[in-house]
Amino acid sequence: QSALTQPASVSGSPGQSITISCTGTSNDVGTYNLVSWYQQHPGKAPKLMIFDVSKRPSGVSNRFSGSKSGNTASLTISGLQAEDEAHYYCCSYAGSNWAFGGGTKLTVL
Amino acid sequence: EVQLVQSGAEVKKPGESLKISCKGSGYSFTTNWIGWVRQMPGKGLEWMGIIFPSDSETRYSPSFQGQVTISADKSISTVYLQWSSLQASDTAMYYCAVPTGAPSWGQGTLVTVSS
Numbered sequence: 776q777s778a779l780t781q782p783a784s785v786s787g788s789p790g791q792s793i794t795i796s797c798t799g800t801s802n803d804v805g806t807y808n809l810v811s812w813y814q815q816h817p818g819k820a821p822k823l824m825i826f827d828v829s830k831r832p833s834g835v836s837n838r839f840s841g842s843k844s845g846n847t848a849s850l851t852i853s854g855l856q857a858e859d860e861a862h863y864y865c866c867s868y869a870g871s872n873w874a875f876g877g878g879t880k881l882t883v884l
Numbered sequence: 885e886v887q888l889v890q891s892g893a894e895v896k897k898p899g900e901s902l903k904i905s906c907k908g909s910g911y912s913f914t915t916n917w918i919g920w921v922r923q924m925p926g927k928g929l930e931w932m933g934i935i936f937p938s939d940s941e942t943r944y945s946p947s948f949q950g951q952v953t954i955s956a957d958k959s960i961s962t963v964y965l966q967w968s969s970l971q972a973s974d975t976a977m978y979y980c981a982v983p984t985g986a987p988s989w990g991q992g993t994l995v996t997v998s999s
Contacts, residue, residue: 872943873983878928
């Protein structure tokens, strides 16, 4: 059982926007602005998409954005493209260690 | 630029020991936490534990406490993940990662344990 809760799957059509939630507690997401998001295509290493809740690394499309409200962080992908189809994982500092969400499979219809 | 370079793939038999490595460069190795992440075949990401190389303070996730050993040699900017007796269930991809700042990851080390 993962420390952070993500939906198992989400889907959207090209051009649409989708949001993936990541629900933790006051011991992790709710207290620390140290939430990151990773994209993983099959057979590939995870790729950092968002860090510190809402910061985008250089080279990551501005279609990807992150936010947080209370104990829930969110990743929003706008203007969905076929290449966005992948697994997405959230990660948060939890006071003495780090924790991942269980992952969300994004399907682009 | 932060770079984390991991040792190569390993194939081992159950009961054997193993130590894999991750060498950091391009940042202050001693003053940044660095850890290990496991990904079993077809499964999600799991934090195993982290170490602060300056004083070797180590924190393990409960599922991995007592199962593996994380260590660091700050003289060569290298962190290690070690097993004393591998099991088939240790078959996985292992990544080292610096989780703070703009997090950086190694390329991964595939460990296969099979008789």
